[in-house]
Amino acid sequence: MTHPERVIEAEDTGLRFTTSVNLTRLQELVAEWLELIGEDPEREGLERTPQRVAEAWAFLTRGYRQNLQEIVNGAIFHVEENTMVVVKGIEFYSMCEHHLLPFFGHIHIGYLPQGKILGLSKFARIVDLYARRLQVQERLTQQVAQAIQDLLAPQGVAVVADGIHLCMMMRGVEKQHARTTTSAMLGIFRESPEARDEFYRLLSTTT
Template identity: 55%
Template sequence: MAYKKTEQYDEKATLDLSANYKSIIQSLGEDVDREGLLKTPERIAKAMQFMTQGYQQDAVAILNSAKFHEEVSEMVIVKDIEIYSMCEHHMLPFIGKAHVAYIPNGYITGLSKIARVVDVFARRLQVQERLTTQILHAIDDALNPHGVAVVIEAQHLCMMMRGVQKQNSLTTTSAFSGEFEKNTTRSEFMKLVTARLS
């Protein structure tokens, strides 16, 4: 039985992107007709569509799809959410973790939806600063909580592979709204995020 992998991609986008990537590879001085590169333009075209799929997704709709009325007003934290995004300046990856919290105001959402919201915005051409605030605003808009906190830590390959070439630098961004603008609430969040519970 022959192996057949099933994937769905926009056919026109795949053709357009493939043609452009073929031209880029040629411009770099490579032979696009050699065996190892024959299917590379198409592979890149599909990979780029996968890595930017967030443009076709609605973060607020995702949160609303699992929105439940619940009289809970304690902090909800989902931490260590893996992030794989693309820097919009050099189209190189940045990789890290997001820590997201909110204080419900009559409604909660499925925990997996928080991670999905992170992916919606990470799977676009991004800067870490904007990614952080987009996650916060989506949760604010969908749930109208008492407050939202987002902290992202990431390593940027545009700083590691090129330019300044600093291998151990870590970029941290944060955004807070509502109750998290108060020092005591923010401190509790940061303490819980950094704690390693056994």
């Protein structure tokens, strides 16, 4: 069942966003969940929590209701020079599909064009498109790489993600300093050690 789109102004962030999520039903489920863990959803501090949580989850999972062509919005340009492009340090925030706890970090993207390039801000939007879903870092990394490959048909795409997972920090093994690094190499970056070396060399530069 689909629900009409509504423009929401989230109380706790001030952000405005469009959602077609059934917020009323989400609020009911949050209230029930609070009761199940032993809380009173009607006490003063929790009276508006179901609304806030419903709006937060609509925002955090908005990637399900977006598509690649919509967020790129035609920002693909033709070029003569096919020199490597590297975009470093794109922040991401996502939710682990195993425990519904956050994981976050940075994604670094490189590609070797083949006549087409993408507007730089669109790389951040592509990362958000896939990060704002229930995820695992391995799949997120691959999805970002494949999206760029599908859009531009470049000679190759390289994506590296470095993340911190609260499911390892707040529960379970409770390791506070563990980080996870994943990579996806497509095309020339998979086939050519020289291309991979250039990508990693550019990643390591600080100026």
